Amino acid sequence: xxxxxxxxxxxxxxxxxxxxxxxxxxxxxxxxxxxxxxxxxxxxxxxxxxxxxxxxxxxxxxxxxxxxxxxxxxxxxxxxxxxxxxxxxxxxxxxxxxxxxxxxxxxxxxxxxxxxxxxxxxxxxxxxxxxxxxxxxxxxxxxxxxxxxxxxxxxxxxxxxxxxxxxxxxxxxxxxxxxxxxxxxxxxxxxxxxxxxxxxxxxxxxxxxxxxxxxxxxxxxxxxxxxxxxxxxxxxxxxxxxxxxxxxxxxxxxxxxxxxxxxxxxxxxxxxxxxxxxxxxxxxxxxxxxxxxxxxxxxxxxxxxxxxxxxxxxxxxxxxxxxxxxxxxxxxxxxxxxxxxxxxxxxxxxxxxxxxxxxxxxxxxxxxxxxxxxxxxxxxxxxxxxxxxxxxxxxxxxxxxxxxxxxxxxxxxxxxxxxxxxxxxxxxxxxxxxxxxxxxxxxxxxxxxxxxxxxxxxxxxxxxxxxxxxxxxxxxxxxxxxxxxxxxxxxxxxxxxxx
Numbered sequence: 001x002x003x004x005x006x007x008x009x010x011x012x013x014x015x016x017x018x019x020x021x022x023x024x025x026x027x028x029x030x031x032x033x034x035x036x037x038x039x040x041x042x043x044x045x046x047x048x049x050x051x052x053x054x055x056x057x058x059x060x061x062x063x064x065x066x067x068x069x070x071x072x073x074x075x076x077x078x079x080x081x082x083x084x085x086x087x088x089x090x091x092x093x094x095x096x097x098x099x100x101x102x103x104x105x106x107x108x109x110x111x112x113x114x115x116x117x118x119x120x121x122x123x124x125x126x127x128x129x130x131x132x133x134x135x136x137x138x139x140x141x142x143x144x145x146x147x148x149x150x151x152x153x154x155x156x157x158x159x160x161x162x163x164x165x166x167x168x169x170x171x172x173x174x175x176x177x178x179x180x181x182x183x184x185x186x187x188x189x190x191x192x193x194x195x196x197x198x199x200x201x202x203x204x205x206x207x208x209x210x211x212x213x214x215x216x217x218x219x220x221x222x223x224x225x226x227x228x229x230x231x232x233x234x235x236x237x238x239x240x241x242x243x244x245x246x247x248x249x250x251x252x253x254x255x256x257x258x259x260x261x262x263x264x265x266x267x268x269x270x271x272x273x274x275x276x277x278x279x280x281x282x283x284x285x286x287x288x289x290x291x292x293x294x295x296x297x298x299x300x301x302x303x304x305x306x307x308x309x310x311x312x313x314x315x316x317x318x319x320x321x322x323x324x325x326x327x328x329x330x331x332x333x334x335x336x337x338x339x340x341x342x343x344x345x346x347x348x349x350x351x352x353x354x355x356x357x358x359x360x361x362x363x364x365x366x367x368x369x370x371x372x373x374x375x376x377x378x379x380x381x382x383x384x385x386x387x388x389x390x391x392x393x394x395x396x397x398x399x400x401x402x403x404x405x406x407x408x409x410x411x412x413x414x415x416x417x418x419x420x421x422x423x424x425x426x427x428x429x430x431x432x433x434x435x436x437x438x439x440x441x442x443x444x445x446x447x448x449x450x451x452x453x454x455x456x457x458x459x460x461x462x463x464x465x466x467x468x469x470x471x472x473x474x475x476x477x478x479x480x481x482x483x484x485x486x487x488x489x490x491x492x493x494x495x496x497x498x499x
Contacts, residue, residue: 012055016062022142024412032142036169049105056101060094070408114170119483121166126480135380144419148198153423154470160479208464215254216247217432221456224403227263248283250460256432259290259401277311284309290399299356318358319375328354361387369394376400389473398431419445426470428463
């Protein structure tokens with residue numbers, strides 16, 4: 001490339017760095033509405049889709065690098081391999097931004113304007129969400145503190161909010177580069193009206209059914225190194241039992257422990273199970289306990305056990321979306337021999353066995369209602385929550401163990417995602433975390449109560465049943481489907497005209 005082209009590459013990379021500030025810890029949500037303008041300009045000026053793809057990749061690299069920096073906290077267990085993992089993950093995610101730039105340039109050079117950018121973007125976001133790396137934050141998540149605009153997720157999901165954010169960037173590009181003031185101002189008016197519509201929604205009371213349900217979320221705050229030391233097992237058990245007994249003072253109907261609260265298989269520990277059953281009976285409370293389990297075929301699951309107030313074990317709920325290289329090892333037969341010779345690996349779950357993915361998304365029937373439960377990264381997959389609503393879940397709980405990323409922005413990113421799951425599903429979302437952040441979020445995305453990260457505590461709150469379902473819960477990712485159809489029709493017609 002010429003010197004001028006390299007300058008465009010630098011502009012693209014810096015655009016990605018700026019884009020990374022829209023998520024925790026900085027949360028500069030307003031930056032999202034302009035951060036893509038430099039990339040849109042560079043792509044519009046590129047000589048070919050291939051060249052545009054390189055610029056898009058550089059933007060994606062600038063964005064992905066800082067966004068995934070929190071995984072360096074795993075270096076204690078995997079050593080220098082975390083640098084390799086960070087680079088590979090950043091490059092892999094940058095490929096999606098490159099794909100966006102390639103497709104957008106292909107359309108732009110066929111007389112398509114900047115307003116095609118939102119459609120291409122949400123199509124690529126939707127494509128990315130289909131795989132195991134769907135836990136990458138969508139652009140729309142940046143608006144989690146801009147609640148009036150975030151209300152649009154009840155209709156279109158977070159992917160629809162991504163559409164609006166890219167639409168805002170396209171407006172700026174259209175006004176600045178094409179001097180299309182009339183169309184640009186019309187688009188601004190649409191965004192303003194949507195924002196005021198969301199503001200009105202926030203001022204409406206939330207429709208509820210019956211009396212509220214008192215809950216208690218137990219945040220014991222055990223660092224991961226402590227959890228993985230078998231010598232601490234009895235102390236960890238006693239901490240959870242003690243905090244749970246203290247929580248009975250608030251008269252909860254449901255007590256929740258976080259993901260892998262006891263990090264060993266305890267289902268055959270009769271003495272401990274008897275204590276749990278006694279706790280449920282004495283407190284007349286439902287227990288939702290994050291505990292790993294083994295089935296009769298010796299398959300391992302990241303699970304939660306449900307115990308009723310009469311001491312009956314109602315069943316187990318297993319994690320739906322496992323994290324590659326964290327909970328299972330792709331290409332195990334090829335990689336395990338390599339990993340066994342890497343001394344940097346101090347601990348890794350996949351050195352012993354993979355977790356098994358759940359095949360069911362059924363809520364659990366309790367005396368107080370139907371409970372949908374997600375575990376950790378399940379919260380990044382809206383389809384799981386849509387299925388909860390289709391199965392008539394009254395309450396949705398999330399349990400997580402973010403102590404792997406203690407001291408990073410990851411726990412706040414988890415709350416960011418939960419805000420959108422609450423708005424999309426139209427339900428109260430209650431997240432119980434080991435080291436934080438434990439929160440209760442209402443159906444309009446407001447954090448009603450919470451315990452800060454890195455401190456033990458009991459979060460006592462009241463949640464309510466909410467009738468009906470949102471448009472998004474009923475229709476799913478329709479903005480992506482419509483975008484795909486529109487783009488396909490446009491490309492077909494433009495090619496037909498050219499022929």
